[in-house]
Amino acid sequence: MLILAIDTALDHCAAGVLNTDSAEMIAQETLPMKRGHAEALMPLLARVMQQSGIGFADLDRIAVTTGPGSFTGLRVGLSAARGIALAAHKPVVGVTTLSAYAAPVVTEDGVSPVISAIDARHDHVYYQVVSGSGEELVPPQVAAIDDVLAAARHGAPHLVGNAAAILAGRWPAEISAPVAVDNQSGPDIGWVAWLGAAADPAQAPARPFYLRAPDVKPPASMQAPAQTAASS
Numbered sequence: 482m483l484i485l486a487i488d489t490a491l492d493h494c495a496a497g498v499l500n501t502d503s504a505e506m507i508a509q510e511t512l513p514m515k516r517g518h519a520e521a522l523m524p525l526l527a528r529v530m531q532q533s534g535i536g537f538a539d540l541d542r543i544a545v546t547t548g549p550g551s552f553t554g555l556r557v558g559l560s561a562a563r564g565i566a567l568a569a570h571k572p573v574v575g576v577t578t579l580s581a582y583a584a585p586v587v588t589e590d591g592v593s594p595v596i597s598a599i600d601a602r603h604d605h606v607y608y609q610v611v612s613g614s615g616e617e618l619v620p621p622q623v624a625a626i627d628d629v630l631a632a633a634r635h636g637a638p639h640l641v642g643n644a645a646a647i648l649a650g651r652w653p654a655e656i657s658a659p660v661a662v663d664n665q666s667g668p669d670i671g672w673v674a675w676l677g678a679a680a681d682p683a684q685a686p687a688r689p690f691y692l693r694a695p696d697v698k699p700p701a702s703m704q705a706p707a708q709t710a711a712s713s
Contacts, residue, residue, distance in 0.1 A: 482499075482500075482501045482502070482541040482542060482678055483498060483499070483500055483501075483535060483539060483540050483541050483542075484498065484499040484501065484540070484541065484542050484543070484544055484674045484675075484677050484678050485497075485498055485526075485529075485530075485537075485540050485542075485543045485544070485565070485674075486498075486499065486543075486544045486545070486576075486670050486671075486673040486674035486677055487522070487526070487543065487544070487545045487546070487558045487561060487562050487673075488545070488546040488558060488578075488581075488667055488668065488670055488673050489518040489522060489546070489551075489554040489555065489557045489558035489561075490546040490547075490548055490549070490550030490551060490554050490555050490558065490578045490667065491550045491551065491554065491578065491599065491643055491666060491667040492513060492514065492515050492643065492666040492667060493511050493512060493513050493514060493666050493667040494511070494512045494514055494517075494518050494521045494522055494525055495509070495510065495511040495512070495525075495667060495670040495673075496509065496510060496522070496525055496526050496529045496670065497509030497510070497529060497670040497671060497673075497674055498529060498530070498533040498535065498540075498674075499671065499674035499675065499678065501675075501678050506670075506671050506674065507532075507533050507534075508529045508530070508532035508533035508534075509529065509670050509671065510525055510528060510529050510532075511667075511670060512525060513666060518551075518553070518554045518557040518558070519553075519557045522557055522558065522561055523561065526561065526565075537565055537568070537569040537571075538569050540569060540571050541571065542571060542572050542573070542574060542677060542678065542682075543562045543565055543566045543571055543572070543573040543574070543677075543687075544562075544573070544574050544575075544576055544673055544674055544676065544677020544678070544680070545558050545559055545561075545562035545573065545574075545575060545576070545673075545677075545687050546558060546575070546576055546577070546578050546581060546668070546673055547559065547575035547576065547577055547578075547686075547687065547688060547689055547690040548577065548578060548689050548690040548691060548692075549577070549578060549579065549599050549601070549607035549621070549623070549690060549691070549692050550578050550599065552689075552691075555689050556689070559575075559687055559688065559689065562687055563687055566687075572682045573682075573687040574677050574680040574681075574682050574685040574686075574687060575680075575685050575686055575687040575688060575690065576673050576676045576677050576680065576685065577621065577690050578597075578599060578667070578668055579597040579599065579607065579608070579609045579621050579642070580597070580609075580676060581668035581669070581672050581673045581676055582597040582599075582641045582642045582665070582668045583595045583597045583609070583611050583615075583641060584668075584672040584675065584676055585669060585672055586639050586641055586663070587611060587613065587614065587615040591613040591639060592613045593613050593636060593637060593638055593639050593660045593661075594610055594611065594612055594613065594618060594632070594635040594636050594638045594639070595610065595611050595612075595613065595638060595639045595641060596608060596609075596610050596629070596632055596638045596639070596640050596641070596642075596645075596648065597609050597610075597611075597641055597642045598629065598640065598641075598642040598643075598644035598645055598647070598648050599642050599643055599644055600643055600644040600647060601623050601644075601692075601693070604625060604626055605623055605624060605625055605626065606623070606624065606626055606629055606644045606647065606648070607621065607622070607623050607692050608621070608622065608623075608624065608629050608632075608642075608644075609621040609622070610632050610635060610638070612635075618632075618635050619632055619635075621690075621692060622692060623692045623693050626647065626648065626651055627651070629648060630648070630651065630652065630653060633652075633653070633656045633657065636657070637657035637658060637659060637660050638659050638660065639659065639660055639661045639663070640659045640661065640662045640663065641663040641665065642663075642664070642665065643664065643665060643666055643667070644664075645662050645663055645664040645665070646662060646664040649662045
């Protein structure tokens with residue numbers, strides 16, 4: 482299969498084309514950025530597709546990260562992926578950023594649990610824990626950093642994600658230290674592609690994977706008036 486992978490969920494804008502038959506990324510590009518995904522993505526996609534030497538009609542599937550991540554960034558990637566899929570008449574699948582972070586560590590056949598962690602700000606992280614073989618130990622959720630450290634009960638972990646260094650810096654001295662700390666601004670686009678190739682389109686929708694509501698509220702003029710009790 483030929484898979485186009487797109488990731489704009491965190492602090493980079495990335496895309497790549499995977500050929501599963503030859504087991505290689507035939508084109509890819511990653512641009513570090515905190516803002517500006519909307520302006521950067523389409524030119525980046527054009528360069529990646531030109532480098533791959535194929536057209537959108539030649540693709541078998543589009544894979545896109547669904548979060549957790551930046552609400553704005555997620556919408557950019559998801560909109561592009563769904564638009565390409567619609568125009569090219571191809572299926573599109575969603576891949577969570579947490580699973581994409583964990584995937585390369587799990588494939589190493591390690592024995593240590595893997596904690597994928599993404600900075601959710603305000604002393605919280607989005608995280609999940611899987612065993613060294615990929616079995617889910619703690620499902621994806623958002624939690625205070627001190628609460629996440631309780632995951633150490635599963636054994637000294639491999640920390641990965643853009644909050645890996647944050648967790649490592651708060652790791653209690655009295656428990657076993659992490660076996661590795663991989664602080665990455667975003668997941669490897671190649672693994673987004675491989676997870677997209679393995680996903681079941683019916684079970685992996687390309688829609689935002691939110692673990693909490695946005696940190697925004699509508700203006701007061703748009704909020705519904707408070708209800709008052711009728712006088713008796």
